[in-house]
Amino acid sequence: MDITTALFYVFSAVLLGASVRVITAKSTVHSALFLILAFFSASCVWMLLKAEFLAITLVLVYIGAVMVLFLFVVMMLDITSDRVRDGFWKHLPMAALVGVLIALEMAAILMPGFRLKEAPELSAAAAKLGNTKLLGIEVYTHYLYPLQIAAVLLLVAIIAAIALTLRRRKDSRSQDPSEQVKVKKADRLRIIKMAPTVEAPAAPAADNNTGAA
Template sequence: MDTLSLLFYTFAFVLVYAGFRVITAKSPVTAVLHLVLAFASASCVWMLLQAEFLAISLVLVYVGAVMVLFLFVVMMLDINSAVVREGFWKHFPAAGLIGVLIALEMSFVLTRGFDLPIAKPMAPEVAAVPNAKALGIELFTNYLFPVQVAAVILLVGIIAAIALTLRQRKDSHFQKPAEQVRVKKADRLRVHKVAAVVEAPAAEADANNQAGGQA
């Protein structure tokens, strides 16, 4: 067994173990952390298969953003796992049957995929280009218009989300950047001249003297 095969089986074992712990862990935080481990192991498997772009995307998007958000949400909500697990054994037979059917379908698809004829080797100039670079060339040459359309759709979604959440409420505090840019020193700083020594009024001085004499 060579080094690549050893690494593949190692990461595959860690991936299966982490996926099993995701559905069997009692703590939601533990389940989320094992899901992060599963994503990292899958990324390593994709890296061994020379799919660098997919591996980097999985780490940046899911591990770096989505799973961190899930972890914060789970820790902030303080979910009661006992309530969530109610009725687990009641629905276990149906879930097990569905799982077996999915496993059979996946094995059927995989075994049929292994019977495909061997593809012709790529040209040396194509094989020398990294996957991420080849994908960038395809996106910005042959698929430039769909990429631009997708970018516009995402921009519209971002603007719509901001517009839906931006509501004028009396109890909300917000800043106006235009006013902050035009602000001057006189608008924020006021200098008041105060006398160095202030003499006490005569009535207060007499009252203080009388109080001192009575004491």
């Protein structure tokens, strides 16, 4: 067993252990941290498979952006998952059965793709391009239409998410920029001419020092 195979088994074991702890940890913050560990282990496995672009994308996008944002939300909102986990052990047998069936179906579909007698050898020119550039050429030439369809689906999902959050509430106050632009100076400031008022002089106080005759 060489060092690459040993590292593959180590990272795979860490990945499986972290994945189990994601759904079994009592704290939501701990689950998020174990998910970060699972992503990092998967990134290491991809590095061993010489998929450097996918590995660095997983670290930058999921660990560096998505999971950090998720941790901020969880820690700021103080979300408790006790009620969600009330029926966890009750539904565990059915969930495990469904998970095993899904794993078997994925294995039946994906395993034929790994049964290659000899891996195709790259030409010298293709080997000089590098993994990332070859991936970009493959995606934007042979898989251009699926890429565009995926982009349209993501755009529709973004618009749907924005539409769901734009529900108007009666107790909320908002500003209308179009109405603010139409406002003129006369609508905001009105000058009124008023006659000046002069206060009357105060009457002199009676002299109390004058004595009676």
